Amino acid sequence: xxxxxxxxxxxxxxxxxxxxxxxxxxxxxxxxxxxxxxxxxxxxxxxxxxxxxxxxxxxxxxxxxxxxxxxxxxxxxxxxxxxxxxxxxxxxxxxxxxxxxxxxxxxxxxxxxxxxxxxxxxxxxxxxxxxxxxxxxxxxxxxxxxxxxxxxxxxxxxxxxxxxxxxxxxxxxxxxxxxxxxxxxxxxxxxxxxxxxxxxxxxxxxxxxxxxxxxxxxxxxxxxxxxxxxxxxxxxxxxxxxxxxxxxxxxxxxxxxxxxxxxxxxxxxxxxxxxxxxxxxxxxxxxxxxxxxxxxxxxxxxxxxxxxxxxxxxxxxxxxxxxxxxxxxxxxxxxxxxxxxxxxxxxxxxxxxxxxxxxxxxxxxxxxxxxxxxxxxxxxxxxxxxxxxxxxxxxxxxxxxxxxxxxxxxxxxxxxxxxxxxxxxxxxxxxxxxxxxxxxxxxxxxxxxxxxxxxxxxxxxxxxxxxxxxxxxxxxxxxxxxxxxxxx
Numbered sequence: 001x002x003x004x005x006x007x008x009x010x011x012x013x014x015x016x017x018x019x020x021x022x023x024x025x026x027x028x029x030x031x032x033x034x035x036x037x038x039x040x041x042x043x044x045x046x047x048x049x050x051x052x053x054x055x056x057x058x059x060x061x062x063x064x065x066x067x068x069x070x071x072x073x074x075x076x077x078x079x080x081x082x083x084x085x086x087x088x089x090x091x092x093x094x095x096x097x098x099x100x101x102x103x104x105x106x107x108x109x110x111x112x113x114x115x116x117x118x119x120x121x122x123x124x125x126x127x128x129x130x131x132x133x134x135x136x137x138x139x140x141x142x143x144x145x146x147x148x149x150x151x152x153x154x155x156x157x158x159x160x161x162x163x164x165x166x167x168x169x170x171x172x173x174x175x176x177x178x179x180x181x182x183x184x185x186x187x188x189x190x191x192x193x194x195x196x197x198x199x200x201x202x203x204x205x206x207x208x209x210x211x212x213x214x215x216x217x218x219x220x221x222x223x224x225x226x227x228x229x230x231x232x233x234x235x236x237x238x239x240x241x242x243x244x245x246x247x248x249x250x251x252x253x254x255x256x257x258x259x260x261x262x263x264x265x266x267x268x269x270x271x272x273x274x275x276x277x278x279x280x281x282x283x284x285x286x287x288x289x290x291x292x293x294x295x296x297x298x299x300x301x302x303x304x305x306x307x308x309x310x311x312x313x314x315x316x317x318x319x320x321x322x323x324x325x326x327x328x329x330x331x332x333x334x335x336x337x338x339x340x341x342x343x344x345x346x347x348x349x350x351x352x353x354x355x356x357x358x359x360x361x362x363x364x365x366x367x368x369x370x371x372x373x374x375x376x377x378x379x380x381x382x383x384x385x386x387x388x389x390x391x392x393x394x395x396x397x398x399x400x401x402x403x404x405x406x407x408x409x410x411x412x413x414x415x416x417x418x419x420x421x422x423x424x425x426x427x428x429x430x431x432x433x434x435x436x437x438x439x440x441x442x443x444x445x446x447x448x449x450x451x452x453x454x455x456x457x458x459x460x461x462x463x464x465x466x467x468x469x470x471x472x473x474x475x476x477x478x479x480x481x482x483x484x485x486x487x488x
Contacts, residue, residue, distance in 0.1 A: 170443040204228055
């Protein structure tokens with residue numbers, strides 16, 4: 001049936017104008033929520049059976065029709081037509097075409113307000129897991145690289161100036177740690193919004209579907225929303241999801257910027273694999289870090305989406321307002337961008353080739369071992385404030401003579417300060433500088449290897465979240481909640 005279905009209009013003498021219809025019609029990308037809308041309809045059909053609106057045969061017929069519709073939409077055999085206002089009208093049109101009057105029964109006791117709230121929440125719970133898998137692929141690439149480079153020395157920077165020598169694996173793990181927190185944020189987000197809006201109807205709750213707690217379990221939630229107004233009006237779950245996504249993009253952009261710098265001819269610290277870089281249409285010699293640059297650029301779009309959506313939500317009165325439909329415009333663009341970026345970024349990181357000899361040569365340049373002088377003086381029972389001044393004098397001595405710390409001679413030291421001796425020169429080696437940083441989380445190779453081992457355990461927890469279907473997740477959460485209540 002190609003005839004459109006309209007879910008409203010009984011009190012209107014005429015239909016909507018063409019201009020209103022064009023403005024009100026959902027963009028084509030919004031119809032991706034068909035899967036979640038059908039899942040909500042299945043759960044609602046069970047509610048109507050419990051309420052006596054559908055008998056057993058009707059319930060079975062409706063559920064069977066919904067199953068076949070999902071298959072047909074997924075395969076492309078059924079598609080929206082221009083007159084379908086949104087995903088709800090599209091699917092109801094198909095249902096009524098197959099079931100006639102019986103199909104119209106499913107509308108009882110629910111509203112597009114709780115439908116769209118449920119669709120978005122279900123979709124985001126699914127996407128939190130799918131995006132997490134994409135981030136995990138990047139994490140695995142970072143850990144693999146870090147494990148290969150626990151002994152590779154490089155200069156560490158502050159203020160974009162050489163600061164102290166570190167190992168490359170330690171630097172890469174710093175990026176991995178920030179992305180790990182993003183993964184944990186998705187998991188935290190999922191637990192916080194593990195509540196079903198279905199059954200809230202327009203805003204006051206349904207006079208027919210009175211067991212939203214049961215439909216919640218069927219949909220993979222652990223419980224229903226506590227307040228029916230909040231269920232349809234809240235969009236903080238959207239704002240928080242957008243924030244997490246934007247933070248993922250920002251964290252990736254920081255590594256992307258470094259890859260752009262490191263792969264430049266001026267640095268030549270890393271080589272990009274041919275399959276994860278591009279060339280120039282006019283300069284045959286070019287090898288461009290497009291994945292890193294696109295990631296860096298697209299992070300701005302994701303930041304804009306969270307800022308724009310917060311502006312949309314500001315001062316919006318309760319309960320539902322049509323402004324809330326803008327949540328999907330921001331969400332879908334953000335998610336679509338990340339789904340493009342994540343696999344490309346993972347492949348780029350996994351195939352990076354570092355010039356370990358050049359990194360080691362660069363590591364001591366710029367007086368990065370100066371802190372070792374100060375630490376050596378402290379070990380001689382000299383207050384650090386004085387040690388700092390003495391070290392500064394050493395650096396000044398070297399600069400005035402046009403050489404680095406490696407140019408120091410034993411006979412020069414007493415002339416700079418009588419508390420300096422030839423023994424101090426033995427501390428000015430890269431390996432000793434690294435080996436001395438043995439504190440928890442520091443850059444000593446042994447500590448970096450321990451960090452990687454701990455990280456693998458933390459990443460396993462994230463893999464478990466990303467790979468757990470919603471129904472199993474809800475069961476586990478409900479069990480945990482029950483245990484917590486029992487222990488109180």
